[in-house]
Amino acid sequence: MAARKGAGVLELAVLGLLHEAPMHGYELRKRLNALLGMFRAFSYGSLYPCLKQLLTDGMIVEDRPDEANTPLALQSRRSKIVYKLTADGKERLQRLLTEAGPASWEDEGFGVHFAFFSHTRADVRLRILEGRRSRLEERLESVRAALARTRERVDSYTLELQNHGLESVEREVRWLNELIGRERAEQEQQAQSAKRIDQDMPRDEGR
Numbered sequence: 160m161a162a163r164k165g166a167g168v169l170e171l172a173v174l175g176l177l178h179e180a181p182m183h184g185y186e187l188r189k190r191l192n193a194l195l196g197m198f199r200a201f202s203y204g205s206l207y208p209c210l211k212q213l214l215t216d217g218m219i220v221e222d223r224p225d226e227a228n229t230p231l232a233l234q235s236r237r238s239k240i241v242y243k244l245t246a247d248g249k250e251r252l253q254r255l256l257t258e259a260g261p262a263s264w265e266d267e268g269f270g271v272h273f274a275f276f277s278h279t280r281a282d283v284r285l286r287i288l289e290g291r292r293s294r295l296e297e298r299l300e301s302v303r304a305a306l307a308r309t310r311e312r313v314d315s316y317t318l319e320l321q322n323h324g325l326e327s328v329e330r331e332v333r334w335l336n337e338l339i340g341r342e343r344a345e346q347e348q349q350a351q352s353a354k355r356i357d358q359d360m361p362r363d364e365g366r
Contacts, residue, residue, distance in 0.1 A: 167255075168267045169195070169209050174244065174252040175275045177219060183239040184210075194274055195267075210242065218248035252278075259286035264294045281349075285342045292335040299328050 169191075176182065176190050188206060213219045222241040244252070256279045262268045269291050276284050302325050310318065 167262065168271050169205060170213065171252070171255045171275070172271050173206075173209055173213065174218065174248055174255065175271075175278070177242055177244045178249065178252055178278070181222065181241050181243040183241050185239070187242065194271065213248070216247075217245055218251050219243060220245055256280075257283055259283045259290065261290065261294075263287050264290040281342065281346055285339065285346070288335055288339050288342060292332060292339065295328055295332050295335070299325070299332065302328065 172191055172194055173187070176187060176194070182190065184206075191206065210219070214221065219242050222243055223239070256272075256275060258272075263272045264287065269287065272279070272287055279287075302321070306321055306325065309321075313321070
């Protein structure tokens with residue numbers, strides 16, 4: 160189950176990056192490391208099986224621009240392959256970006272979904288943010304309860320580490336509260352604008 164979840168996170172990251180621009184493997188690895196490395200230890204060995212599966216499924220295609228005018232006998236097997244998103248790949252990405260279930264709230268899933276929020280519908284963004292906040296609030300309760308039980312039995316360094324973890328979660332909850340507030344305000348503003356436009360539209364009273 161964990162492996163499947165991790166594969167889904169990687170698939171979303173690959174499709175999302177290729178949606179921005181075609182890339183060869185080395186560039187894609189660098190971008191993925193910058194994106195996923197913040198949330199987990201990204202294994203380069205997991206990238207190529209993911210690319211192979213996406214190729215098999217028709218989500219991406221390979222292109223060798225350096226070999227377009229090169230005789231076959233002189234073409235190198237190590238030439239740079241550029242990966243491009245297909246129409247099916249774009250549809251798959253859009254489906255992944257509409258997912259707002261628990262997997263999108265966890266540490267790995269949330270980070271990658273958040274990285275592509277500019278391509279995500281407003282209502283989906285809000286569900287993911289609220290789900291993430293709810294998950295962290297549950298974590299806060301658990302950490303606070305553990306601190307209350309062990310505060311008198313641990314050394315000062317362990318206590319500092321536990322307090323640091325608690326403060327980190329509290330800080331993220333405050334950040335999420337700000338984001339959720341902005342998202343709701345923007346959605347309300349858009350709804351009011353749409354309502355005013357609808358009210359200002361001329362009515363054909365004869366119909």
